Amino acid sequence: MKTTHADLAGKFIEDEPRTNWHDETLWFVREKRDKAAHGLPEWEQLREWGSQIKNATLSNLSNYLKEFEENALANGVKVHWASDAKEHNEIVHKIIKKHNIQKIVKSKSMLTEECHLNEYLHEHGIEVVDTDLGERIVQFRKEPPSHIVLPAIHLKKEDVSATFHEHLQTEKGNNDPQYLTEAARQHLRNKFVESDLAITGVNFAIAETGGFVVCTNEGNADMGAHTAAVHIACMGFEKLIPKAEHLSVFLRLLARSATGQPITTYSSHFHKPRPNQEMHIVIVDNGRSKQLGREDFRNSLKCIRCAACFNTCPVYRRSGGHSYHTAVAGPIGSILNPNLDMKANADLPFASTLCGSCSNVCPVKINIHEQLWKWRQVIVSEGYVAASKKISMKGMNFVFSNPKIYRLMGKIGRKSMQLFPFIVNNKLNIWFKQREMPVPPKESFRDWYLKNKKSQN
8 A cells, every 4th residue: 555645744743742843943944044035135036037037948948958958068068868767867877887987976966866866776786875964864774865955854963873873883872963074074075085976966057058056065066076087967957047147046046045045055067077077967857848748837847946845834844754755845846746656646735735835935936836736636637536535525515515505514513513522533533633623613603793793783
């Protein structure tokens, strides 16, 4: 049986103190984002520019991709095209085999997580070391990242200490963040020095120049790319922007939306391989063309992977990233992943309150909550919901469409819950599992309104 978001969220919230901590920590990041945005008078103008640049790019994508490829090739970069995750992994593997490479380091790349590159290479006897600190922690633990910017946000320093004690032989019970960070630094420094190949993601690719930009706070992408003889950059084609001058818009939006910083510590520009280095770019579709053709969902491809929607989402904050059972979790993942596999991810658009907070904070104005609602319609029409849900929704539709029946059912429901509270206060009611049910009202809002309206006349 497939494990759904609801099942996995249920496991996450069994640890109530950790759930509360996770919720508060992410909200703290959301507050930092708000302070950074409010400190920039032109914030809303930047959002509008970012949205329009992305719209224009998606509308002329084939031309910009050709322009990017021509300029990248002219720079001495080898360009590869992958239709899906399998082809992406095979291209990377082919490059590794060609050079007989044994030591590989990788900076954080959500595309390689989406394509399950690490698992693919591991099956072929090739070790890849993730060099982002959060990614390395979850790699040690054999877990996927739970957040696209903060991969180990679900873990506390005590968890990291125990993990490092097991894998790096650090002092048991030493939870000092500086001590743990230094241990990771020494461990990863050797990996960088020994590596033959570096794999990075791409935050922005510029059609005008054939170059690309990688944004990190730890400098791990730079350490890998500047020491290895071969550099492979992996990107979904939606990372493209037309001109170098557009970078100023997105670099001001990205870090403020992600962590509340004015800018990432490192915004590294790559245009050509250094002398005696080989540089490859793998441009991946993997369902993006299909999403581009869906009118209601195409602008989800504007996403710059800042995770602002994660940090504000009340469902994500209290259910954890692993409950989404996909590489990209949260609200944006819930509108991207049904496009990749509607059946496997049919539960995700329903993991939302449709409150709209995700759309409010999105730096490129993706209408995320509207797309979540629209995906629900598609999933139901395609038959990817449980029969019990379909029957209950049809019943609700009938009741809500008939005012007299609605009022009658309301009276029966209120009276029944007042006299027999065990009707709703039982384990069969999923709303009762983690919360106390509210006391049923003595009268409906309509009855209250009519009574008070008469008393005022």
